[in-house]
Amino acid sequence: MKLEDELRQLVGRTKGVPWPGEREAFDRFLRRRARRGRVVAAGAGLTLVALLGAAVLVARVLPEGRDTVAPTGGVVRVPDEGFELPVPAGWKVGRALTGTRPGPAGGAARPAVVGVVLVPRSGEPRGAAITVTTDDRGTSFRAPSQRSDGRPYELRPGSGPGEVGQYVLLWPDYCPQRLRCGWVGSGRMLLVTGVAEPGDAAGSEQVRQVMRQVVDAVQPITNALRPPPPPTVPAHTKVLLGKGGSGAAAWEAWIEPIKGNTNSAGFGVHFPWADRRYPDQPKHFHWESLEPENLQRDGFYTLGDCLSWVPGSGLLLFGLADEATATVRIELAGRSPVEVSTFGRDKPVPWVAFVSPSLPAGSKLNRVTALDAAGKTIGIQKWPLGGGMLCRSRAG
Numbered sequence: 001m002k003l004e005d006e007l008r009q010l011v012g013r014t015k016g017v018p019w020p021g022e023r024e025a026f027d028r029f030l031r032r033r034a035r036r037g038r039v040v041a042a043g044a045g046l047t048l049v050a051l052l053g054a055a056v057l058v059a060r061v062l063p064e065g066r067d068t069v070a071p072t073g074g075v076v077r078v079p080d081e082g083f084e085l086p087v088p089a090g091w092k093v094g095r096a097l098t099g100t101r102p103g104p105a106g107g108a109a110r111p112a113v114v115g116v117v118l119v120p121r122s123g124e125p126r127g128a129a130i131t132v133t134t135d136d137r138g139t140s141f142r143a144p145s146q147r148s149d150g151r152p153y154e155l156r157p158g159s160g161p162g163e164v165g166q167y168v169l170l171w172p173d174y175c176p177q178r179l180r181c182g183w184v185g186s187g188r189m190l191l192v193t194g195v196a197e198p199g200d201a202a203g204s205e206q207v208r209q210v211m212r213q214v215v216d217a218v219q220p221i222t223n224a225l226r227p228p229p230p231p232t233v234p235a236h237t238k239v240l241l242g243k244g245g246s247g248a249a250a251w252e253a254w255i256e257p258i259k260g261n262t263n264s265a266g267f268g269v270h271f272p273w274a275d276r277r278y279p280d281q282p283k284h285f286h287w288e289s290l291e292p293e294n295l296q297r298d299g300f301y302t303l304g305d306c307l308s309w310v311p312g313s314g315l316l317l318f319g320l321a322d323e324a325t326a327t328v329r330i331e332l333a334g335r336s337p338v339e340v341s342t343f344g345r346d347k348p349v350p351w352v353a354f355v356s357p358s359l360p361a362g363s364k365l366n367r368v369t370a371l372d373a374a375g376k377t378i379g380i381q382k383w384p385l386g387g388g389m390l391c392r393s394r395a396g
Helices: 003-012 022-036 042-055 201-217 272-277 292-298
Strands: 075-078 083-086 091-101 110-120 129-135 152-157 163-170 189-195 239-244 251-257 265-270 285-289 300-306 315-322 327-332 338-341 351-355 365-371 377-382
Touching: 075 110, 083 129, 083 201, 091 129, 129 201, 152 201, 163 201, 189 201, 239 351, 251 315, 251 351, 265 300, 265 315, 285 300, 292 300, 292 315, 300 365, 300 377, 315 327, 315 365, 315 377, 338 351
Parallel strands: none
Antiparallel strands: 075 083, 091 110, 110 129, 129 189, 152 163, 163 189, 239 251, 251 265, 265 285, 300 315, 315 351, 327 338, 327 365, 365 377
């Protein structure tokens, strides 16, 4: 892969939030590469390569106060990209590459370290640097080798002056708890890219050997580790989590299998008043099958039902949440947030439940947030239930 492609790729990863000066730096790189084809003097070409070797995929040093990747005990960690590696002997972390990553539960993008640049401590070989980062776009291998853990990798040749080559290593892309990171198995790649001064065969070979050390030694961490199996319950589980409301709006919340379905339990909300009032009609309840993977990933999920038999009623919002959730905040457009406490923590199931009061008809539901006892966000759902208007008011 050409260095130009690597630069373009990294610049594009900021998804609309460019780093200061990065676009201008990339434009300068393109202009200088074009000039190099017209200028014969070797000195100009060497100057450009030195600049590229020092920059490697245009990066900037993180400001003080932000988590850095300074190695501790000789190991550098990049948690947002899911890897850590021992810094090779005689080398150091020259700089951190920064960009953006999705926030928890699909929230706003946030600044993050997305890779590192390694350089020789002594400055020799001149112009030498190794960049380690990831790419979520996936790729195919032509003639892969395998690490001792079976993970395939391939060395691809450099295509320009000073480009030693690039190792491409298949890297796990598991979704950690409550963090959306794309489809599992989407083909994340670890990229180990090296440069050295043009014409320095010995220096290029040294860089290539250190690149191979990195490929052999780098290990998955954080979002590259397979998450533990999500908690679940036996298919026949039937547990009353709690009850509330009053009169026609009274409800009971259950974990239970639906009648006739013995394959899985689900979350059900029953409305006893409606069942008593209309004994000849089917029971009125809302039941949804459990989705433990989604609960583990997002922290909670939200359902809703209009109380059609209650004059003037709006929407009843309910759902399940991670057992660490203490309260659920419901935000309606133009209205003060509504906070409800969770319940069912003393029941033999790995979740808690929440049920709102009847929310005003005709309003718009903007966001639902799950919070722990300290007020820390566990999960966020923006525009749940489609983000449209809530149930229309019914006349008495």
